[in-house]
Amino acid sequence: MSANSRLTIAAHALTWIGLYQRRGHEVATSEQIATSVNTNPVVIRRLLAKLSKAGLADSRRGAGAGWMLARDLATITLLDVYQAIEPGPVFALHRATPDPECVVGHGIGPAMAAVYDDVEAALRRELGKTTLEDVLRDILKAA
Amino acid sequence: MSANSRLTIAAHALTWIGLYQRRGHEVATSEQIATSVNTNPVVIRRLLAKLSKAGLADSRRGAGAGWMLARDLATITLLDVYQAIEPGPVFALHRATPDPECVVGHGIGPAMAAVYDDVEAALRRELGKTTLEDVLRDILKAA
DNA sequence: TCTGGTTGTAACCATAATTGTTACAACCGT
DNA sequence: ACGGTTGTAACAATTATGGTTACAACCAGA
Structure with a gap:
């Protein structure tokens, strides 16, 4: 388990809600979504809470409660989802600061950070190309 | 500590050896490199062992032992380093297989896998653009 | 007003990844 | 033979991830 599956699960949940609607x-419950994802409803609620804060989903409480999309599937990209749920960077710099007396130790941090910025930008650019509508179309086409 | 720092450390080590040579x-010891990186020599030896298997570094044992580059800095890209030390993908699919009876549960895996393939390709393309010579140049320019 | 189903969130656990550390056999130039 | 270094196993400390239980807050409808 080196990588995490949050983007997969979040995309799954939103796509499921979209198709259900x-x-x-009207609304989908975390229990229904969890059944399709094959996990615990709390895992779904935790993710949807973040997606709600990011303005991608909305919830209704009380009886007949559940989740709905805040935007149409066609207007939500995987980048939107990614940014809503993943705070950290893909690559980390040194855990402990390297020797500042050494030329390499002193300069490697900024040098690598510049590269990592470009890499993350490329990653975001790529995630931004696909909407959840695209994902749903793929799913329905394969069925 | 969400992301790992292996690519940073590996690039640091190779660049350090290159400049030292x-x-x-002739050779650099894991102890010298570890001092610049500010970590334990075993961490360096573990990484260099993988880089050695990938044909990027070589070691000499016995007295007067140590590490040297197997290729010039200008011919080693960060992609080469990345592939030598990172086996797994950036994004994971579902931990448990989703409900195959559900349309979304059935089709989401392949759909996301296709996107992830494109994302990883973009990431590799970006890492392939930078050589360790570029990194060293950046470091020396800033000094 | 009460009931029942659902959200929102805290708390805890199991598993695994990451990094640091100790230890030691294998190796080899001098 | 000596001494310094590699190569690797073993273990510990810290953290991330995902699953689970628990429960207060909430609200439509009876």
Whole structure:
């Protein structure tokens, strides 16, 4: 378990809600989504809470409660989802600061940070190319 | 500590060896490198062992032992280093297989895998653009 | 007003990744 | 033979991840 599966699960949840709503239902419960994802409802609620804060999903409480999309699937990219749930960078610099007396130790941090910035930008650019509508289309096409 | 720092440390180690050799020394010891990186020599030896298997570094044992580059800094890209030390993917699919009876649960895996392939390709393309010679140049320029 | 189902969130656990550390056999130039 | 270094195993400390239980807050409808 080196990488995490949050982006996969979050995309799954939102796509599921979108399709469910498209079939005429008002809201989807975390239990229904968890059944499709095959995990615990709390895992779903935790992720949807972050997506809600980012303005991608909305919840209704009380009886007949559940989740709905705050935006159409076509207007949500995987980059939106990624930024809503992943705070940290992909690559880390040194855990302990390297020797500042050494030329390499002194300069390697900024040098690598510049590269990592470009890499993350490329990653975001790529994630921004795909919407959840694209994902749903892929899913329905394969079915 | 969400992300790991191996690429940073490996690039640091190789660049350090390169500069050290350029200054007229035959080999660099893991202890010297560890001092610049500010970590334990075993951490360096573990990484260099993988880089050695990938054909980027070489070691000499016995007395007067140490590490040297197997290729010039200008011919080693960060992608070479990345592939030598990082086996796993950046994004993971579901930990437990989702409900195959559900349309979304059935199709989301392949759909996301296709996106992740493109993302990893973009990441590799970006890492391939920078050589360790570029990194060293950056370091010396800033000094 | 009460009931029942759901959200929102805290708390805890198991597992695994990451990094640091100690230890030691294997190696080899001198 | 000596002494310094590699190569690697073993273990510990810290953290991330995901699963689970628990429960207060919430609210539509009876």
